[in-house]
Amino acid sequence: xxxxxxxxxxxxxxxxxxxxxxxxxxxxxxxxxxxxxxxxxxxxxxxxxxxxxxxxxxxxxxxxxxxxxxxxxxxxxxxxxxxxxxxxxxxxxxxxxxxxxxxxxxxxxxxxxxxxxxxxxxxxxxxxxxxxxxxxxxxxxxxxxx
Amino acid sequence: xxxxxxxxxxxxxxxxxxxxxxxxxxxxxxxxxxxxxxxxxxxxxxxxxxxxxxxxxxxxxxxxxxxxxxxxxxxxxxxxxxxxxxxxxxxxxxxxxxxxxxxxxxxxxxxxxxxxxxxxxxxxxxxxxxxxxxxxxxxxxxxxxx
DNA sequence: TCAGATAGGGATAAATTTATCCCTATTGAA
DNA sequence: TTCAATAGGGATAAATTTATCCCTATCTGA
Numbered sequence: 214x215x216x217x218x219x220x221x222x223x224x225x226x227x228x229x230x231x232x233x234x235x236x237x238x239x240x241x242x243x244x245x246x247x248x249x250x251x252x253x254x255x256x257x258x259x260x261x262x263x264x265x266x267x268x269x270x271x272x273x274x275x276x277x278x279x280x281x282x283x284x285x286x287x288x289x290x291x292x293x294x295x296x297x298x299x300x301x302x303x304x305x306x307x308x309x310x311x312x313x314x315x316x317x318x319x320x321x322x323x324x325x326x327x328x329x330x331x332x333x334x335x336x337x338x339x340x341x342x343x344x345x346x347x348x349x350x351x352x353x354x355x356x357x358x359x
Numbered sequence: 360x361x362x363x364x365x366x367x368x369x370x371x372x373x374x375x376x377x378x379x380x381x382x383x384x385x386x387x388x389x390x391x392x393x394x395x396x397x398x399x400x401x402x403x404x405x406x407x408x409x410x411x412x413x414x415x416x417x418x419x420x421x422x423x424x425x426x427x428x429x430x431x432x433x434x435x436x437x438x439x440x441x442x443x444x445x446x447x448x449x450x451x452x453x454x455x456x457x458x459x460x461x462x463x464x465x466x467x468x469x470x471x472x473x474x475x476x477x478x479x480x481x482x483x484x485x486x487x488x489x490x491x492x493x494x495x496x497x498x499x500x501x502x503x504x505x
Numbered sequence: 506t507c508a509g510a511t512a513g514g515g516a517t518a519a520a521t522t523t524a525t526c527c528c529t530a531t532t533g534a535a
Numbered sequence: 536t537t538c539a540a541t542a543g544g545g546a547t548a549a550a551t552t553t554a555t556c557c558c559t560a561t562c563t564g565a
Contacts, residue, residue: 222408226461229468262368283485289561290511315372322375339429435531436541
């Protein structure tokens with residue numbers, strides 16, 4: 214297992230939550246478990262983009278951070294079920310809000326992300342202002358007040 | 360600049376928002392800009408844990424994702440001010456919710472994260488259940504109904 | 506008897522993100 | 536005249552996260 218070499222920053226709430234939620238699939242795992250997909254194999258089917266391995270690893274981290282719990286049925290073939298702890302439950306509304314924002318801006322985000330093509334060297338719409346407060350780079354305003 | 364070698368997953372809102380908010384300091388940058396710390400040097404002072412370089416890089420990404428805009432004053436010494444676009448503004452409540460959750464669970468999170476010491480090999484409180492539904496690993500219940 | 510489902514983890518490579526160091530430029534203050 | 540402040544970016548190293556591959560075990564069904 215990987216052992217961290219630097220100490221985490223723990224200044225504010227954002228740092229803290231980052232420590233437990235930073236991980237490509239963690240929010241999705243919590244979300245799906247909450248929706249009732251509790252067995253590892255079900256989760257893997259819901260998240261085909263992730264390898265079996267990573268999901269195991271991230272589930273384990275969620276468990277060690279007490280966001281999820283795990284019930285092991287000693288049967289064969291093996292059966293395991295994850296569930297959200299109360300602590301994990303309390304995160305669902307937050308994850309909901311995040312996902313909602315993403316969904317609400319789906320089209321725009323998709324475009325922005327895919328536009329990640331090699332730059333043409335143009336400025337991204339930065340505004341340059343002279344001493345008089347006139348914008349040099351923004352057509353709408355540059356023609357105003359002249 | 361780094362060029363990505365794999366295509367991003369863009370399935371759900373969580374993927375989408377991840378693409379623009381994943382980055383150790385991005386939420387903090389947005390938050391502080393919203394609070395009125397708009398110049399790079401001010402932001403650097405607010406986030407001493409981050410190097411000057413990363414902040415520049417992440418600000419640039421936020422800009423290319425249209426969450427922040429930038430005004431360049433052609434003076435010397437240089438002066439630059441970032442501001443939130445409407446798009447960026449709309450993220451503030453979400454970031455607020457995230458930070459709030461982190462703050463609300465400050466003590467517990469801090470403990471959990473710091474407890475990241477080399478494992479003793481013990482299970483993390485997993486429950487093992489036999490065919491009759493009895494818990495083998497949980498003292499509270501193991502003595503119940505016997 | 507062999508493939509597939511189930512759950513999990515080790516070893517290692519590849520991808521990605523952050524950190525470090527150094528360089529450019531200009532003005533005002535010590 | 537030298538230093539600090541201001542903003543930004545290249546090159547490269549280090550840290551961290553994900554992906555790949557392979558192995559263990561057992562029961563069911565073809």
